[in-house]
Amino acid sequence: MKLYQLSVKKIAEMLARREVKAQEVLESVAERISQVEHKIQAFTTLTLEEAQKTAMDIDRRGEITGLAGIPCGIKDNLCTRGVKTTCASKMLENFIPPYDATVVNKLKSDGAVMVGKMNMDEFAMGFSTETSCFYPTHNPWDLARVPGGSSGGSAAAVAAGEVFYALASDTGGSIRQPAAFCGVVGLKPTYGRVSRYGLVAFASSMDQVGPLTRDVTDCALVMNAICGYDHRDSSSREAEVPDYRDFLQTDIKGMKIGFPREYFLDEVEPSVREAVKKALLKYEELGAVVEETSLPHSKYALPVFQIIASAETSSSMARYDGVRYGYRDENAQDIAEMMSNSRGRGLGPEVKRRILLGTHFLSKDSYDAYYLKAMKVRRLIKEDFDRAFEKFDLLVSPAAVSTAFKLGEKTEDLSGVLNIPANLAGIPAMSIPGGVVDGLPVGLQLMGPPLAEGTLLKAAYAFEQGSDYHLRTPILEV
Amino acid sequence: MTTGKYEAVIGLEVHAELKTNTKAFCSCGLSFGAIPNSHVCPGCLGMPGTMPVLNRELVEYAIKTGLALNCKIAEYCRFDRKNYFYPDLPNGFQISQLDLPICTAGSLEIETQQGKKTIGINRVHMEEDAGKLVHQGNIMTTPYSLADLNRAGTPLLEIVSEPDMRSPQEARMYLEKLRSILLFLGVSDCRMEEGSLRCDANISIRPWGQEKLGTRAEIKNLNSFRALERAAEYEIKRQIEVLEEGGQLVQETRTWDEDRQVTLSMRSKEQAQDYRYFPDPDLTPIIIGQDWIERVRKTLPELPDQARERLIKEYNLPPYDANLLTMSKDVLDFFDGCVAEYKEPKAVANWVMGELTRLLNQNNMEIKDAKISPSSLAQMLKLLEQGTISGKIAKVVFEEMFATGESPDKIVKDRGLVQISDESAIKAIVEEVITGNPKVVEDFKNGKGKALGFLVGQVMKISKGKANPEMVNQLLKEELSRR
Numbered sequence: 001m002k003l004y005q006l007s008v009k010k011i012a013e014m015l016a017r018r019e020v021k022a023q024e025v026l027e028s029v030a031e032r033i034s035q036v037e038h039k040i041q042a043f044t045t046l047t048l049e050e051a052q053k054t055a056m057d058i059d060r061r062g063e064i065t066g067l068a069g070i071p072c073g074i075k076d077n078l079c080t081r082g083v084k085t086t087c088a089s090k091m092l093e094n095f096i097p098p099y100d101a102t103v104v105n106k107l108k109s110d111g112a113v114m115v116g117k118m119n120m121d122e123f124a125m126g127f128s129t130e131t132s133c134f135y136p137t138h139n140p141w142d143l144a145r146v147p148g149g150s151s152g153g154s155a156a157a158v159a160a161g162e163v164f165y166a167l168a169s170d171t172g173g174s175i176r177q178p179a180a181f182c183g184v185v186g187l188k189p190t191y192g193r194v195s196r197y198g199l200v201a202f203a204s205s206m207d208q209v210g211p212l213t214r215d216v217t218d219c220a221l222v223m224n225a226i227c228g229y230d231h232r233d234s235s236s237r238e239a240e241v242p243d244y245r246d247f248l249q250t251d252i253k254g255m256k257i258g259f260p261r262e263y264f265l266d267e268v269e270p271s272v273r274e275a276v277k278k279a280l281l282k283y284e285e286l287g288a289v290v291e292e293t294s295l296p297h298s299k300y301a302l303p304v305f306q307i308i309a310s311a312e313t314s315s316s317m318a319r320y321d322g323v324r325y326g327y328r329d330e331n332a333q334d335i336a337e338m339m340s341n342s343r344g345r346g347l348g349p350e351v352k353r354r355i356l357l358g359t360h361f362l363s364k365d366s367y368d369a370y371y372l373k374a375m376k377v378r379r380l381i382k383e384d385f386d387r388a389f390e391k392f393d394l395l396v397s398p399a400a401v402s403t404a405f406k407l408g409e410k411t412e413d414l415s416g417v418l419n420i421p422a423n424l425a426g427i428p429a430m431s432i433p434g435g436v437v438d439g440l441p442v443g444l445q446l447m448g449p450p451l452a453e454g455t456l457l458k459a460a461y462a463f464e465q466g467s468d469y470h471l472r473t474p475i476l477e478v
Numbered sequence: 479m480t481t482g483k484y485e486a487v488i489g490l491e492v493h494a495e496l497k498t499n500t501k502a503f504c505s506c507g508l509s510f511g512a513i514p515n516s517h518v519c520p521g522c523l524g525m526p527g528t529m530p531v532l533n534r535e536l537v538e539y540a541i542k543t544g545l546a547l548n549c550k551i552a553e554y555c556r557f558d559r560k561n562y563f564y565p566d567l568p569n570g571f572q573i574s575q576l577d578l579p580i581c582t583a584g585s586l587e588i589e590t591q592q593g594k595k596t597i598g599i600n601r602v603h604m605e606e607d608a609g610k611l612v613h614q615g616n617i618m619t620t621p622y623s624l625a626d627l628n629r630a631g632t633p634l635l636e637i638v639s640e641p642d643m644r645s646p647q648e649a650r651m652y653l654e655k656l657r658s659i660l661l662f663l664g665v666s667d668c669r670m671e672e673g674s675l676r677c678d679a680n681i682s683i684r685p686w687g688q689e690k691l692g693t694r695a696e697i698k699n700l701n702s703f704r705a706l707e708r709a710a711e712y713e714i715k716r717q718i719e720v721l722e723e724g725g726q727l728v729q730e731t732r733t734w735d736e737d738r739q740v741t742l743s744m745r746s747k748e749q750a751q752d753y754r755y756f757p758d759p760d761l762t763p764i765i766i767g768q769d770w771i772e773r774v775r776k777t778l779p780e781l782p783d784q785a786r787e788r789l790i791k792e793y794n795l796p797p798y799d800a801n802l803l804t805m806s807k808d809v810l811d812f813f814d815g816c817v818a819e820y821k822e823p824k825a826v827a828n829w830v831m832g833e834l835t836r837l838l839n840q841n842n843m844e845i846k847d848a849k850i851s852p853s854s855l856a857q858m859l860k861l862l863e864q865g866t867i868s869g870k871i872a873k874v875v876f877e878e879m880f881a882t883g884e885s886p887d888k889i890v891k892d893r894g895l896v897q898i899s900d901e902s903a904i905k906a907i908v909e910e911v912i913t914g915n916p917k918v919v920e921d922f923k924n925g926k927g928k929a930l931g932f933l934v935g936q937v938m939k940i941s942k943g944k945a946n947p948e949m950v951n952q953l954l955k956e957e958l959s960r961r
Contacts, residue, residue: 095526197529363752
């Protein structure tokens, strides 16, 4: 085993016991990056020099704890002081924020070693990382396939051993679907559990930052580092943060698990459905009580999301006007032309499509019929969950409708149907490796009531310990 | 003005810039006239990933203002985004309040010639200001424009009246009253010329007796009370002319051209922008409990109406004086400070409304920038009462106090302005004048009344104004009757 293949937990222990130097860990990762990055294209920016300095500082420390000295990747829509934060958009190609996102700041003060910024769909709008203005990222399990999106760079790099973990964002499945496609663990926390300050907004009422890791234990470790109230984010929650390691237990006897029938319909490929059903049997074996249930309004999640997310997008994206920062058309003759050309040329087609849609949905004549209606249905979707969680500790479903598809193959992905309800309801949801179909990973989605990340981690851990899916790694010829 | 068979209907939308310690949604300080872009941060520059955090002080100021305007304070309100593109608007949207404003259903009272009149306040809501653009000369011909974002994010209250005013004069009175209330509350500087108090007027006309409102025009760019009154007069006249000539009015936005003293059309209703308001997803709703409202109520200072009552009741001042003295908190404070040391309110009022106001206007100054203190005016009035100085000398002393801030005692002493009340000294001058003006003395004896005045003037001239005027009069008459 090479160092880059080990888990966050293992490396942390070795660093703490001085069995290895942070610089050696970084060297191992850097070597891996040099071997596979040209195939994967998971990064937008590499920061190995800065990482080298941080690793040296860590090695001088008297005591090494937590995530100190462990190389990680940061999705390129999380602001990093002094390091380009591009959102994989020509608009922000050269944007260097003078501030850190709160989560980045938290990792830095823990001594984390950031090796680079991760590729993504432009402004997180996409499901395959193909809308990146730079290049698509490739799935380590099959380079002809997409890693999912929008956090494709983050998930692919974690799977390929280029980083030990990554921080990403999830607005409508952007952590969970790539986690499913790349066979890693991805958690979208409760809305407000993790600060959004410094996360470039896509749809503010649903955006949430979370970890991508290789196993459930690592997920708990990263959650410990990033959760908590932040006065700079008015939507962050003041609830106390538990030590998530306490939930890493295998005894789930009597745990009540529901599987909503609306999440197993025809959109989901039969092979994936079968794999998830097998996982449910596994849960029964482990002593959980598994029952079918219904979330009748979840079937409206996709259109509701499209309306609300694009409405919020049309407003949040208005700041990219070429006036203060970002791409500017220098040849425009007046201010209106400068602004419209800067936006027209600086933003990609998928982003512009959503801005146009959102502008329409918020306009006087459509507001009631679309935006207001969507907000009402959003409430119904949430109430379905409230009712379900009176009965169940958690809900299980596929995390994606298929395994990873080929680049250029799809112009839409219905996985959103499975992922989006959790964003609309603000509840925590997680994707863990739950099976294999034709050599490709299948993601198992766990959803829990607000602030029940611990329950999710426990159920995930119990499943993981009874399986070996998380131990499989993609074979990349070096 | 006469409006013939039409009745004018006016409502005002007033924006007041609040003088909180920091901006509405970030921790930058406020900064009128500071170096451009020196009071900005990633938040108020609209940089990616930044988030607004509501300034509690802004909510308190809004509650305070709402209470002073007899409004209902909402238990639950929220912020909305008003979306439009402009280079001085960093986020591409303004955080404002649309359908759930913090204050509703209030009123204030004005004093018209027909008596007291209540003007309804429709709503008061919180929002943030934009920055400003600096052009090279004219906006249409400037080769480039610069953005100064110091003002971006400054908290504003928008105070919207009901269409309850019926004349330009009432509109002006409403604005004056509103301004004085805001000044008494201490929430805004209310400097119209600097833009910290801005006013738009909605104006329409309708035939007398008609319930339905006419087609309104919104008039912008009203930078003074006078501009408001003039623009309203012009606009009413214009609308009457359109209707009288058989034309139709269109709902539109017009601007007041100060140079030409006319209103000009900017855009019609059809050209109005759709601001695509929706609830701001980055800000949580504001819940205002009764206890918070009561806490703020306890901090309410005396307001203009209460102060006015007090001046009339406790000091016996005429309503006219009470009105003038309560137009501004600073003026009232000066008056009160002076009365505290010199218990003749009417005399103090006369000096504050007279000489002090004259000198302030003449020097284009505000009372709080003046060097003269309430205490020094009180001292001066005591000198006057004691007869140490004459009324005429007092004006000289007052001007000196106003210019230098020196105490009246020192001015009187340094410049030798003490009144001469020594009988023998005045008598000597009187004799000198009588001896030196035999012809005038002759005229006096022949019954020419004016002659006495001339002789008094001569005595005052020789005494350099310091002779006690009453004594001069008396002694002159005595001397003349002896001859």
